[in-house]
Amino acid sequence: MANIGSSIATSRVTLANLVAGAGIVKTVSMALADTEYSHTFPTGIKAFTIRLRDTAILKLAFTAAASGTTYFTLYGSEPFDSIAMDGTSLSVYFQSPSAGQTLEVIEWS
Secondary structure (H helix, E strand, O other): OOOOOHHHHHHOOOOOHHHHOOEEEEEEOOOOOOOOEEEEEEOOOEEEEEOOOOOOOEEEEEOHHHHHOOOOEOOOOOEEOOOOOOOOOOOEEEEOOOOOOEEEEEOOO
């Protein structure tokens, strides 16, 4: 019988397996509450992490003008990770009900 545990462990995709070198850290200032902001990742991106620096709510969308209606909610500086991207350019759209927030971004290419 095969050892299922070792098969799962060796096939797990990790960020370290996908990218070489250090990530690039960027920030986006979000001065106004309930206002959509955006960040465009460059072509060649393989993975990214985003989160708010503070403990406010972040509303995240992948379509412009959707961060106030059709969004994914992140609570209290919870990170959102995306790995195994295909290298095409991507934009994310986001807002917070709290003013004065800073979005932190780490990009790996």
